[in-house]
Amino acid sequence: MRQLSFMEATLEALSEEMARDATIFVLGEGIGQRGGNFRTTVGLYDKYGPERLRDTPICERGFVGLACGAAMTGTRPVVDFMFLDFVLDALGEMINQIAKMQYMSSGRLKMPLLLRGCGGVGHAAATHHSTAGYPLFMHFPGFRVVVPSSPADAKGLLKTALRCDDPVLFLEHKSLLSLKGPVPDGEHLVPFGQARVVREGSSVTVVAVGIMVPRTLKAMESLAADGISVELIDPRTLAPLDIDTILASVRKTGRLLIADETFAPCGVGAEIAAQVMEGGFDDLDAPIRRLHGLHAPTPYSPPLEKAVVPDADAVARAIRDLHAE
């Protein structure tokens, strides 16, 4: 199959859906003629013009709130926010308005709104260009949360997001953008709420989020030698979360590690651990372990930045420790 990068895969998905659905338009800084800071809209301006590829002033709250009103009145806005950090100024609109409109209108309004951009640590981008923050979108009711780890999933999930009537947060890790992988062309849709078993294994289950999937694959190279057979699961969407696939795996392995780059407290690891404990307590042969980034704002200097992020070695260590428990 042809190899595409994350960027190429999501651009293809957006381009195909914009051709299919004339109500889709994109809002963001530099997503017009410029084609997006992360090349998310390259070539689309010439095809679809300024109204559907709308460069915005620097008013994140404003254009997110505008997108809310647009989604309520017959169009499908895509907010291309670059880095999640920037759009934190719009959390009020997201939590109070966007996430609640369907409920408060008893389903008479829909909220077909996509929030997409980058999150995650890397490239010495420092503390205002590194936030992931998806746990808070899992906490508040109303959002769909998508964190892809492969170009194929990125395309298939973005297309699903662009046909979904709920607000979707689609978050890509900046270090994955140029990663290449096989991507089916045309009508390739990945449904929400279905985890992907990346590797089957028998001794330890690892649930890895986003960039932690390739890092775990790397870690696994060194583990096979020691006969540690890892079952790697990529939830792909965190809301809805496919807990059944995780529970089934834990039933088999009895051991679970959740690997997530962002913060631990009230994070993805905590939620998955709590659900597995509730649904699979008797299957557990060892405590569920969490591997997260350190609980500090992201520093700039490479040695500091490296220290706050769990890399492949950290994953390998965590798996070994868990396997030994």
Added chain:
Amino acid sequence: MRQLSFMEATLEALSEEMARDATIFVLGEGIGQRGGNFRTTVGLYDKYGPERLRDTPICERGFVGLACGAAMTGTRPVVDFMFLDFVLDALGEMINQIAKMQYMSSGRLKMPLLLRGCGGVGHAAATHHSTAGYPLFMHFPGFRVVVPSSPADAKGLLKTALRCDDPVLFLEHKSLLSLKGPVPDGEHLVPFGQARVVREGSSVTVVAVGIMVPRTLKAMESLAADGISVELIDPRTLAPLDIDTILASVRKTGRLLIADETFAPCGVGAEIAAQVMEGGFDDLDAPIRRLHGLHAPTPYSPPLEKAVVPDADAVARAIRDLHAE
């Protein structure tokens, strides 16, 4: 000891600290002459004047950001935001700025800033006057999170907050405000990071957050009869979290229920469950259970509102079920 309501207790704490520290000033809507929507500043305007009790325009992001700059330059702002819902428009300032200034300045700046107001469901206040949201302040590094359940703790914790150099979120449940209880006068300080064992017990540990403490006490009345001995723990501060007291209790009871009114996903229950699993796995005789509000925006109509909140009966049921496991 004299009995004070929550409101009287926190007003006393604020009044005492403002007398002690001339750099404290309060920002909010109606906190001047009016004395605050929840009577949080009654009488203080006449004592301290408009500069220290500053009525603001309706610009939550603005005055939270202003408070950030003030805290960096020698004063101690108190943001009295009424309902947490209102101040969600300021999350960008809180997460990107307030929580990070000490870290980014390598400790050369302090952030003595108190964010205080109401959260929680009740009185048919509906979806824009019911948000608690503290899990997100636990998730991001840099905040102290205080959720008192008694007037005495409210006073002691608020005084500690007003002497703390970190940003503090102090969240009161509106249904607790008029609750009365014994309150020591004068210099009564409750340190952060020390849970309170409200009742000792032997068969089930319940960690209850804020308003769930009185609800659990009510539930316990019906349980004693059935010989279910509950150890009730109020963490009082969620960041820092006194996990040791919780672990010690679980070591004794082998059973843990976390009762929290707000949402479950990536919430307080998940975090405590994950930590207890990590630190006390072998002490557990049954899966840790979580009791939270339903995962929906808060509806207005009393029968609907009642349905989304865990009341004393729900707590009693949850304890019985866990005890039977």
Added chain:
Amino acid sequence: MTPATPPPLTLYRQMLRIRRCEEALVKAHGRGLIHGACHTYVGQEAVAVGVCAWLRRDDVVFSTHRGHGHALAKGVSCRELVAELFGRATGCSRGRGGSMHLFAPEVGLMGTSGIVGPCVLQAAGAGYSFKLLKSDRVGVAFFGDGAVNNGAFHEGLNMASIWKLPSLFVCENNQYATEVPFRYAAGNPSVASRGAAYAMPGIAVDGNDVFAVGEAAREATRRARSGEGPTLIECQTYRTRPHAEGMGDFTYRTREEVEEWKTRDPIRRWRERLVAEGTAQEAELTRVDAEVQDEVDDAVRFAEASAWPDPATACDHVYSV
């Protein structure tokens, strides 16, 4: 297509319907039938009615915590409004919203809100949709003077201006935000003059004169429908009841000020004008008074007799599927 000029008597009926409805809600609040907050629109009726007179059913309105008047003027029935405040399944929001969360998208009421500010952005968003869809519909935001100092006003008006969106920004300057005077909260006491910061026409009108408000709305909707862009309208008005039912008054404003404004009652003024100009006969008006009172009484009976929502539905519609 622009709506026909609204019959003067219809404007009278609509304003009166709002007034009588609010009076009924005040009584009901006293009887404990209303559960949450209740912000009445008494004194400001000319704004909602004057603006909505120039809106079509398919135009959309985004409103505030003080939105009963906007809901009624846009076409929500008294029954649906009162039932909503009573928390019944027959309410316009099925009992989920109450006073501050009135939803009736089928008549273009896209929601009132418990948060000050967002309606401005959402009305710009509706304008964006209508422009993209090549329709001549308009998006309208009603908001108070308190919202003018909020960033949403700044960001929303700027975007609407640079993109020439078919949106109306109607500020109801009743001079107070809860108990804080606008003259204290805003560096510049004129709302209309702020249009200049966004190169948007900003006009000030007597918000207690339904005709004056209507003329401003007529021109603003014409501009919007014909692609000339948004308009900011400052309606200078006053709420003659406390900020919310159950709250005090006269600590932050004087009885005299309130009484003085009562003499400018928009409904009485319009009634007198209709009679003076011979547009309507006393008899007709008296008949309308009676009909409106019946309508409101019926709405209260209907609401009280209505069923409560089923608790089992508490989690419905969080997601579309």
Added chain:
Amino acid sequence: MTPATPPPLTLYRQMLRIRRCEEALVKAHGRGLIHGACHTYVGQEAVAVGVCAWLRRDDVVFSTHRGHGHALAKGVSCRELVAELFGRATGCSRGRGGSMHLFAPEVGLMGTSGIVGPCVLQAAGAGYSFKLLKSDRVGVAFFGDGAVNNGAFHEGLNMASIWKLPSLFVCENNQYATEVPFRYAAGNPSVASRGAAYAMPGIAVDGNDVFAVGEAAREATRRARSGEGPTLIECQTYRTRPHAEGMGDFTYRTREEVEEWKTRDPIRRWRERLVAEGTAQEAELTRVDAEVQDEVDDAVRFAEASAWPDPATACDHVYSV
């Protein structure tokens, strides 16, 4: 107490220090010594220097992603700046911040920022502190034209105005936000005129004329220190390098436009004026040129020789204790 009128030669030295420092950073960026983004201040030097000339060490500055010039003008050494961008423990932020997070509170640099907007609010907050503490210090925000359309500008200026805070709001209107022209992004092309929306003096100056900027800052700081309130200053200027190092140019603006602005180089203009007016001799100026170059070369050597931060400290100072 107002600082003494800055010696013309000092202004020259400071502007040149910024320019040479940026040039060194550009080279270093090419050599891969700078890890994150690097937004240079080339072309805008007169703004930081002209404003900071009227600030005392204990006045405070809140800046943006393009803050190297503000840091140097406020008193951060070239060594500390370059070392920070190199990510070394000797940097002004101990290597934690990089180009967009420069902190040196000891000289009143309260932080540059990767987020557009907050500096406006924080400068108002500093003004609030100083007013409450009865000090005559001032809080200054430097921000770009891009921030003008952000709600923080609206909310911050309004609060500063109604509370008469000793704050300066210095907008560096370099006409583009990344690649988006201000004339596209803002309904009203004048920043200074927006002062009117907040009843705040708003003045526009030639941002490439260090004397003109200084005169505006002199009056604004005088107003602030004497309790007369805040001032909005629009400095019309231009960045003659791409938005950030490594980024392209000329897709959104023409070579001609850039070349035209280079002829208004604030440093050359000031140098020529000093010579023309006989304020400085060619020889002195040449000596300054050499001294500044040495200072910058030394800073680069210092930075390269500096140690990396210890990974074990990565979680220090998240909390005060």
